[in-house]
Amino acid sequence: TAGITQAPTSQILAAGRSMTLRCTQDMRHNAMYWYRQDLGLGLRLIHYSNTAGTTGKGEVPDGYSVSRANTDDFPLTLASAVPSQTSVYFCASSDSGLDTQYFGPGTRLTVL
Amino acid sequence: GQNIDQPTEMTATEGAIVQINCTYQTSGFNGLFWYQQHAGEAPTFLSYNVLDGLEEKGRFSSFLSRSKGYSYLLLKELQMKDSASYLCAAMDSNYQLIWGAGTKLIIKP
Numbered sequence: 001t002a003g004i005t006q007a008p009t010s011q012i013l014a015a016g017r018s019m020t021l022r023c024t025q026d027m028r029h030n031a032m033y034w035y036r037q038d039l040g041l042g043l044r045l046i047h048y049s050n051t052a053g054t055t056g057k058g059e060v061p062d063g064y065s066v067s068r069a070n071t072d073d074f075p076l077t078l079a080s081a082v083p084s085q086t087s088v089y090f091c092a093s094s095d096s097g098l099d100t101q102y103f104g105p106g107t108r109l110t111v112l
Numbered sequence: 113g114q115n116i117d118q119p120t121e122m123t124a125t126e127g128a129i130v131q132i133n134c135t136y137q138t139s140g141f142n143g144l145f146w147y148q149q150h151a152g153e154a155p156t157f158l159s160y161n162v163l164d165g166l167e168e169k170g171r172f173s174s175f176l177s178r179s180k181g182y183s184y185l186l187l188k189e190l191q192m193k194d195s196a197s198y199l200c201a202a203m204d205s206n207y208q209l210i211w212g213a214g215t216k217l218i219i220k221p
Contacts, residue, residue: 043199101145103154
């Protein structure tokens with residue numbers, strides 16, 4: 001079982017460009033999450049989805065959008081990247097909002 | 113506001129015992145999680161406590177006191193592979209995880 005996959009592994013992006021970070025899980029989990037991790041800070045929730053067809057805003061949603069068209073996929077889009085969006089992005093999933101979250105391998109994004 | 117506090121860094125010796133403390137303040141409480149994160153890798157789940165007391169799982173144990181807003185992770189018989197960051201996270205009333213910045217544990221031979 002693959003669990004959660006993310007693509008790309010890393011990316012360098014010019015400021016102002018758009019990008020979509022992909023996340024796919026094969027565990028049939030209902031809930032999915034996007035976090036960013038920056039040095040010296042805890043993981044911060046960007047957006048989440050409790051079930052297919054629904055999404056919600058986390059702690060730091062500005063500049064990011066998500067969609068949840070089906071159970072397996074939860075892409076994160078940066079419409080116009082800025083250098084402050086340089087970070088490591090982790091996708092996670094859980095069976096429900098109450099349950100343990102399992103993380104993908106992460107995407108390291110650098111915005112120049 | 114919501115807040116998680118844990119030490120930034122700790123050092124311990126191979127074979128010894130180390131305790132990593134975590135204090136939390138959240139709007140509501142639905143449990144306390146501990147994750148391990150090796151450098152450059154994803155966090156992996158270690159333990160979950162929702163009731164007061166100690167949960168033991170092999171060399172790792174986790175303790176919770178809800179009245180004190182306090183938890184600790186206890187690692188016994190330390191091995192070099194335990195060198196990692198340990199993340200404490202509390203689940204609030206909205207079932208969202210509030211994360212600490214992590215404790216970097218350095219194991220010396």
